[in-house]
Amino acid sequence: xxxxxxxxxxxxxxxxxxxxxxxxxxxxxxxxxxxxxxxxxxxxxxxxxxxxxxxxxxxxxxxxxxxxxxxxxxxxxxxxxxxxxxxxxxxxxxxxxxxxxxxxxxxxxxxxxxxxxxxxxxxxxxxxxxxxxxxxxxxxxxxxxxxxxxxxxxxxxxxxxxxxxxxxxxxxxxxxxxxxxxxxxxxxxxxxxxxxxxxxxxxxxxxxxxxxxxxxxxxx
Amino acid sequence: xxxxxxxxxxxxxxxxxxxxxxxxxxxxxxxxxxxxxxxxxxxxxxxxxxxxxxxxxxxxxxxxxxxxxxxxxxxxxxxxxxxxxxxxxxxxxxxxxxxxxxxxxxxxxxxxxxxxxxxxxxxxxxxxxxxxxxxxxxxxxxxxxxxxxxxxxxxxxxxxxxxxxxxxxxxxxxxxxxxxxxxxxxxxxxxxxxxxxxxxxxxxxxxxxxxxxxxxxxxxxxxxxxxxxxxxxxxxxxxxxxxxxxxxxxxxxxxxxxxxxxxxxxxxxxxxxxxxxxxxxxxxxxxxxxxxxxxxxxxxxxxxxxxxxxxxxxxxxxxxxxxxxxxxxxxxxxxxxxxxxxxxxxxxxxxxxxxxxxxxxxxxxxxxxxxxxxxxxxxxxxxxxxxxxxxxxxxxxxxxxxxxxxxxxxxxxxxxxxxxxxxxxxxxxxxxxxxxxxxxxxx
Numbered sequence: 001x002x003x004x005x006x007x008x009x010x011x012x013x014x015x016x017x018x019x020x021x022x023x024x025x026x027x028x029x030x031x032x033x034x035x036x037x038x039x040x041x042x043x044x045x046x047x048x049x050x051x052x053x054x055x056x057x058x059x060x061x062x063x064x065x066x067x068x069x070x071x072x073x074x075x076x077x078x079x080x081x082x083x084x085x086x087x088x089x090x091x092x093x094x095x096x097x098x099x100x101x102x103x104x105x106x107x108x109x110x111x112x113x114x115x116x117x118x119x120x121x122x123x124x125x126x127x128x129x130x131x132x133x134x135x136x137x138x139x140x141x142x143x144x145x146x147x148x149x150x151x152x153x154x155x156x157x158x159x160x161x162x163x164x165x166x167x168x169x170x171x172x173x174x175x176x177x178x179x180x181x182x183x184x185x186x187x188x189x190x191x192x193x194x195x196x197x198x199x200x201x202x203x204x205x206x207x208x209x210x211x212x213x214x215x216x217x218x219x220x
Numbered sequence: 221x222x223x224x225x226x227x228x229x230x231x232x233x234x235x236x237x238x239x240x241x242x243x244x245x246x247x248x249x250x251x252x253x254x255x256x257x258x259x260x261x262x263x264x265x266x267x268x269x270x271x272x273x274x275x276x277x278x279x280x281x282x283x284x285x286x287x288x289x290x291x292x293x294x295x296x297x298x299x300x301x302x303x304x305x306x307x308x309x310x311x312x313x314x315x316x317x318x319x320x321x322x323x324x325x326x327x328x329x330x331x332x333x334x335x336x337x338x339x340x341x342x343x344x345x346x347x348x349x350x351x352x353x354x355x356x357x358x359x360x361x362x363x364x365x366x367x368x369x370x371x372x373x374x375x376x377x378x379x380x381x382x383x384x385x386x387x388x389x390x391x392x393x394x395x396x397x398x399x400x401x402x403x404x405x406x407x408x409x410x411x412x413x414x415x416x417x418x419x420x421x422x423x424x425x426x427x428x429x430x431x432x433x434x435x436x437x438x439x440x441x442x443x444x445x446x447x448x449x450x451x452x453x454x455x456x457x458x459x460x461x462x463x464x465x466x467x468x469x470x471x472x473x474x475x476x477x478x479x480x481x482x483x484x485x486x487x488x489x490x491x492x493x494x495x496x497x498x499x500x501x502x503x504x505x506x507x508x509x510x511x512x513x514x515x516x517x518x519x520x521x522x523x524x525x526x527x528x529x530x531x532x533x534x535x536x537x538x539x540x541x542x543x544x545x546x547x548x549x550x551x552x553x554x555x556x557x558x559x560x561x562x563x564x565x566x567x568x569x570x571x572x573x574x575x576x577x578x579x580x581x582x583x584x585x586x587x588x589x590x591x592x593x594x595x596x597x598x599x600x601x602x603x604x605x606x607x608x609x610x611x612x613x614x615x616x617x618x619x620x621x622x623x624x625x626x627x628x629x630x631x632x633x634x635x636x637x638x639x640x641x642x643x644x645x646x647x648x649x650x651x652x653x654x655x656x657x658x659x660x661x662x663x
Contacts, residue, residue: 009450011481015457018474022464080449102453105460 001116001159002026002177004045006036006062007078008054012101016049016078019105024139024152025112026180033057040066044176045073047115049108052079052090060093067094074115078103113137120163127162130219132201134158148200153178157193161206166218168209225382232378236371244364252356256332259352260321263292263334263345270296270343293346304341323349388412392420404431440605444492447606447619451485491620494553495605498627509656510551512542512576512585519555520574523563531568534559538575542583543656546632554628557621558587558649565647566591583653590646599638629653 003025007013010031017027028043030036032055040048040062048066052059063075075097077090082100090098096118097111113136117125127134133142139155141148150158160169160177174190186192194214198206206214296305324331324346333346392407406424409417458478465471516536527534544551555574562572566589573588594602601607603626606619629636634653641648 009454011454011477011484012450012457015454015461015477019457019461019464022466080446080453101449102456105457105464 001046001156002180003047003049004028004030004036004039005049006030006054006059007051008032023109024156026156026178026183028180033059033062036062037065047112048073048075050075050077052077052081060090063093063095074119076111076115129162129165134162143201153193154197158197161216165216168213168215170213224386225379228382229375229378233371233375236374240364240367244360247363248356248360251359252352255352255355259347263347267334267336267343267345270338295344297342299340385413389416440496443606447488451481451488455481455485491624495620495624495627498550498624498631506547507545509543510546510548512544512583513539515552515555516574516576519552519559522556523559527563527572530563532563532566533571534563535573536576537573538577540577542576542578544583544653545656546653550628550631554625555585557625561621562587562589578655581655583655584650586648586650588641588646588648590641593640593645593647594638
């Protein structure tokens with residue numbers, strides 16, 4: 001899952017980024033409103049973490065511009081503005097959730113997962129696919145009832161597939177889901193992780209569509 | 221406690237009583253004069269109407285013709301001095317008297333005596349003066365009594381009038397008493413008597429000033445609380461990252477971040493404290509003669525290591541002794557903040573000049589750098605608390621440095637202006653203070 005964090009305070013941004021990476025998210029960081037808009041236009045994100053008091057362009061304006069383009073991207077506002085009127089304003093401008101600083105990191109992670117789950121149209125916090133049960137919050141994975149050890153990257157890749165079963169996903173798309181812009185990505189890294197997943201889940205689990213990409217078939 | 225109502229009542233009653241007393245006195249004297257004239261005339265008439273040639277002894281007196289009182293004594297003598305008539309004996313009256321009116325003192329009081337020669341007899345009519353005085357006193361009393369009866373009525377009227385006149389004061393007191401501590405809206409002065417209006421006006425003036433200063437304090441606290449959220453958020457996250465660190469290496473890195481976060485938070489708190497202290501401290505008790513040049517040397521010395529680290533050439537350009545009257549520590553903090561800002565915003569290999577000199581009766585101090593400068597439209601707003609310019613490197617400082625500087629400058633009745641350095645580049649902060657006398661200080 002790839003997130004965009006818009007936050008003008010370097011210390012907060014670095015901490016959030018570090019923590020979310022440990023949780024297996026790919027996180028990009030924009031320091032002001034304009035940089036955020038540029039990134040939103042050029043990249044695909046699964047969720048936006050938005051501060052309101054931003055230099056160059058206010059967070060609410062970024063949000064309004066995004067919604068005026070009918071972009072359904074889940075948006076979680078992170079701000080020091082704690083008045084009820086501010087929260088109402090933020091939610092009415094199109095935010096999906098509102099978290100007041102100083103917030104608890106665990107709560108931030110829980111809210112991110114809740115928003116992503118809602119976006120995927122799932123009610124169940126567990127992702128189930130045949131004999132596979134995946135908990136995106138605790139990262140526990142059960143395969144045929146037995147625990148399965150997966151690295152953070154493998155998990156991110158698996159989630160990207162299970163998010164859209166039946167769809168053929170390009171290497172570029174998968175790469176985007178796994179890595180932020182600043183992450184070092186080797187040329188065939190995605191293939192390496194696909195290979196690792198196939199080894200753990202069986203070779204038929206992820207199928208190659210030549211010249212297009214990879215897919216996990218829709219279950220009957 | 222003093223009561224306007226009681227005092228007014230007392231003074232007005234006293235005045236009224238004095239007036240009544242004076243009136244009674246005047247009436248008494250006037251009535252006595254009139255009584256004197258009247259009775260003298262009566263005595264004269266009485267004497268004249270007596271028989272011209274009385275023959276002794278007279279059996280009766282035609283006293284019935286006159287309505288004379290008991291205490292009128294009539295005596296008649298013939299020319300040899302033998303009394304031929306005595307209306308009633310009065311042992312102490314003189315036997316003979318001069319003709320005409322006379323006051324004669326007897327052991328029974330003063331008597332008015334009228335003597336007249338009528339043919340061969342001498343007639344004397346006498347009356348005690350106390351009778352006349354009693355009549356005068358009665359007249360005066362008759363006039364005074366109704367006034368005395370009016371007195372309680374007047375008192376009641378005064379009591380009511382003063383009460384009515386002071387009712388607006390009661391109303392204001394009640395209004396002020398029932399409002400809560402946060403309500404500083406002005407007192408309504410409609411219907412106030414003009415004697416009390418200045419009081420309400422002064423009170424409203426005070427309330428307005430109070431509201432302003434409380435507003436400033438509230439804004440400060442709100443700003444401070446808001447600004448503290450950012451470093452606190454960072455700290456909270458940094459602590460949680462330390463807890464979650466998967467291995468020793470990550471934990472060490474997280475702790476290093478946490479230390480930085482703590483440093484930033486304590487710097488902000490320190491600056492907030494400084495600012496609130498500067499805003500509260502209006503006393504000039506700590507003021508004494510200080511030389512700005514000493515301060516400049518000290519501050520430049522303090523910042524030299526950081527400047528050198530960033531390859532910035534920091535030095536004093538103009539260095540003349542410039543005495544001012546002020547608070548040494550505050551002035552040092554002011555210049556420290558200016559130089560600190562210059563070091564922060566000047567790129568490596570830049571140059572910062574501090575200049576100190578007396579000029580035109582003013583103490584001039586300036587800090588000039590050749591960094592980016594500040595666009596003209598932002599030059600006033602940078603003095604606001606927590607103001608950060610758009611496009612400037614976000615959140616490098618606390619956002620309070622220049623607010624502190626301005627406070628200190630204003631406390632020293634100085635002025636600060638921002639302009640550009642030589643050639644329109646960079647930033648020059650110029651401060652001017654009133655110059656202290658050039659005489660060497662006794663220290």
